[in-house]
Amino acid sequence: MKKIISVFCLIFLFSAIGYCKIDLTTLPERDRVQLTIYNSADLTFVRESRTLTMKKGDNRLQFSWANTLIDPTSLELFPLKDADKITVTDLFFPPRITGLGVWNINSHISGKSPCEINYFTSGISWQAYYLATLSQDEKTMKLDGYVKVTNRSGEDYENAQVRLIVGKIHLLDEIAMLARRYPPYGRPIEVIPPDEQGRREQLFRAKAAVAGAADRVVVKQIEKEGLSEYFLYTIEGTETIPNNWTKRLLSFSQDKIPVVNFYKYEEERFGKSVIRFLSFKNDKAHNLGKEPIPDGLIKVFKIVDKDEHLSYIGQDNTKYIPVDEDVELNLGAVLDIKVEPKLIDYKTYNYNFNAPNRNISGWDEEKTYRITVSNYRNLPVKIEITRNFPHQYWTIENKGDFGEYRQIDIDTVRYTMEVPPNTTKQFTCKVVLRWGDRQH
Amino acid sequence: MKRILVLAAISGIILFSNTSHSRTKLVALPERADTVIRLDNPHFTLVEEERVLTLQKGTNQVDFSWAGVSIDSDSICIKILTHPKEVNIISVSYPPGENALVWQIYSPQAYEEKIRISYLLRSIDRLITYKAVADKNETNVNLQSFLVLRNFSGEDFSRAKILLDYGEIFEKSVAHEETKQMLFLTRQNVPIEKQLTFDARVLPWEPEKVQGNVGIPVTYTIVNDKKSGLGDCGLWGGKARIFQDDGHGSTIFLGEDNVAFTPVREKFSLYIGDSRDIVVTQRKIKDVMVNIRKNADNAVILYDTDEIMKIEIENFKDSPVNLTLIENIPGQWDMEETSHQYEKEDANTLKFKMDLPAKGKQTITYHYHRRNVR
Incomplete structure (x- = not known):
């Protein structure tokens, strides 16, 4: 489905306004094409080089893109050679024709001239996703990172250099909207265009939901580098991505990543459940740290026996992880670790009564919790218990096996402890909350 | 679709006799000579066109009609250019129910008279867009500004001068319903300041409690002054797309934002995207x-x-x-x-x-x- 067609035609200048599409001299194929695909927006930056045959004087290049998702406001043409001799004088979108633009080019030379045509398209996307396998002792993990590129742009891209951008880009308009808009820059008084393309795209989306189409693992190198606030992945060699196809490529594979299994308990965030987390750091000590890890879905498995049979633990959408940052994967609620706070003592005292009407103006509230932490697993675990208070006027007294205690901010405290396999630990915390004028 | 017509006719001498004047006695249908489309006002487009009328001695009737074209009829002016002291406009009248007006022009003798008609034309305007390509170190950009003429006025223009209040002047033909994009300003090595801003009033304080990353907005700031190679005039607002040289002969797209109208000495900031590394x-x-x-x-x-x-x-x-x-x-x-x-x-x-x-x-x-x- 080659839908982008460049027609190069020669028209003497003063014929003006009657746009004839004849006098065809060449129909140049793409020499090279580079796709830079973004994942934070439906946007791909396409750079293609084509060799045009120029005549001395005025030339016209007609570019049409019917049934593709190209943003016409992004179209750009420039000569790669002889830039001083070839001038692109304007780009116009002729009346009452959709999906067509024409460049007027003035050339002081004749013959073949390499030119670059750039534009944005929507409909090509990429996604990072990960498969993680924990070792049997859960101390290390193997992490395979993949990228999946899907082309639903309406155009086939053959032998394209594929580059993927990780980063959060700021856009004013959706490229898909710009691609559908006619006229390309809208009208002086905005008229809403017929939404035929929109329906077409919805259809694509519906298909996208079911399609896991044509996965194929190719072991290719992916070059990685930082640019501005983005990270650029350049896939080795070229790829042909026909319309409606998906390609999966291995981005990296790393074994023996030391991981920390830990669990969090915080009623205000997770309710009464204990949530399992898996943490590691994107750094050299963890055999990583060569590049940021883009956000994507991670599925975590565990090796259960000597034959390396697997068991599925859970999945999470990872954040983008810069180099040297910690990763915390939320693997969901578990039943084999329990944290049970129980209110075992309750008192109020130190009442103040204000002078004129002897109403209560302040008091202290003392709550004693016994917190039971149980590890029913055959492995040692690390548990983080976070307690939040209604305000900053409190004092605390911890007793027993509470591990490491730390105040996080004015109304949050945290206990961190290691619990050996099949062990239960207990501690008490007595919190005195001051209310009313006891706070003064 | 030429819809704006000027007809010069001999209307006889009886000036007030004809309320229903026939426009048959055609003397000349003068072609447009120089046409200027002035786009310095973002909301109104001024068209000035010069035509040569063949005037007879005595009173001449010149019809100006614009069926299917949105001209602000109150804005129409005529200026006599060749013999301004001798040739006089006697009256302007608007025929009922028509997009037209009739000038009564008195000429002391037969003249080939150049006139200039100006009017505000609706449904024709321009957008300004910018393209900036930053160097790899993000210290300066090559800035280009484009003029996008959108003509949905109902009128075709051939060889019209298209101009803003600064930048290049173009002489182009523009058809009805045509959109035309022209590069009108280029500046190399315009210094930029890259800045990240954490606004505690807007952004979450504890990123660990947020699903996904908290992006810190990144902006490029450009000053409209001589040091930047700019500063000649206020820069019109419009959409800017910012790219960066990737050091391998290609570019990546960094993001887009609106440039606000920026007077001389003032600066504009372009929010390009969010940093997740801070x-x-x-x-x-x-x-x-x-x-x-x-x-x-x-x-x-x-x-x-x-x-x-x-x-x-x-x-x-x-x-x-x-x-x-x-x-x-x-x-x-x-x-x-x-x-x-x-x-x-x-x-x-x-x-x-x-x-x-x-x-x-x-x-x-x-x-x-x-x-x-x-």
Whole structure:
């Protein structure tokens, strides 16, 4: 489905306004094409080089893109050679024709001239996703990172250099909207265009939901580098991505990543459940740290026996992880670790009564919790218990096996402890909350 | 579709006899000579066209009609150019129910008379767009500005001068319903300042509690002055797309934002995207009431507070970063102690500007009292 067609035609200048599409001299194929695909927006930056045959004087290049998702406001043409001799004088979108633009080019030379045509398209996307396998002792993990590129742009891209951008880009308009808009820059008084393309795209989306189409693992190198606030992945060699196809490529594979299994308990965030987390750091000590890890879905498995049979633990959408940052994967609620706070003592005292009407103006509230932490697993675990208070006027007294205690901010405290396999630990915390004028 | 027509006709001498004047006695249908489409007003487009009329001695009738074209009829002016002292406009009349007007022009003798008709034309306007390509170090950009003429006025123009109040002037033909994009301004090596801004009034304080990353907005700022190679005139607002040289002969697209109209000496900022390599965690670590005043009922009526804010900033990039933190303290306040200097943007807004080294970590604390809280 080659839908982008460049027609190069020669028209003497003063014929003006009657746009004839004849006098065809060449129909140049793409020499090279580079796709830079973004994942934070439906946007791909396409750079293609084509060799045009120029005549001395005025030339016209007609570019049409019917049934593709190209943003016409992004179209750009420039000569790669002889830039001083070839001038692109304007780009116009002729009346009452959709999906067509024409460049007027003035050339002081004749013959073949390499030119670059750039534009944005929507409909090509990429996604990072990960498969993680924990070792049997859960101390290390193997992490395979993949990228999946899907082309639903309406155009086939053959032998394209594929580059993927990780980063959060700021856009004013959706490229898909710009691609559908006619006229390309809208009208002086905005008229809403017929939404035929929109329906077409919805259809694509519906298909996208079911399609896991044509996965194929190719072991290719992916070059990685930082640019501005983005990270650029350049896939080795070229790829042909026909319309409606998906390609999966291995981005990296790393074994023996030391991981920390830990669990969090915080009623205000997770309710009464204990949530399992898996943490590691994107750094050299963890055999990583060569590049940021883009956000994507991670599925975590565990090796259960000597034959390396697997068991599925859970999945999470990872954040983008810069180099040297910690990763915390939320693997969901578990039943084999329990944290049970129980209110075992309750008192109020130190009442103040204000002078004129002897109403209560302040008091202290003392709550004693016994917190039971149980590890029913055959492995040692690390548990983080976070307690939040209604305000900053409190004092605390911890007793027993509470591990490491730390105040996080004015109304949050945290206990961190290691619990050996099949062990239960207990501690008490007595919190005195001051209310009313006891706070003064 | 030429819809704007000028017909010069001999109308006889009986000036007021004809309310229903026949426009049959065609003398000339003068072609447009020079046409100017002036786009310096973003909301109204002024068209000036020059035509040569063949005037007879005596009173001539010149019809100007614009069926299917949106001309603001009150804006139409005619200017006599060749013999302005001798040739006079006697009257202007508007025939009922028509997009037309009739000039009665008196000429003392037969003249080939050049006139200029000007009017405001609707449904024709322009957009300004920008393209900026930053160098790899993000210190300057090559800036291009495009004029996009959108002609949906109903009228075709051939060889019209198309101009703004600055930049290149074009002479182009533009058809009805045609959109034309022209490069009208190019400036090389325009300095930019890259800035990251954490606005504590808007962004979440604890990124660990947020699903996904907290992006810190990144902006490029350009000053419209001579030092930037600009500063000749105010820059019109429009959509800017920012690219960056990738060092391999190609570019990547960094983002897009609207340029606001920028007068000379002023600057504009382009928000290109968010950085996820800078992590800012802000926590209040102290907040107590002090200096409490009570009324006769022992109720608190006035107090001060004692508050400490702590902000941890981590740069995970291998390059230094300019970061601005915007903090807000409501009401009346006194700063007791601060780990970093700040600028007071207004009564309640503090700006901490800092250079974060590559892979650097910094902690800002500030200790303040809010005063006379009721």
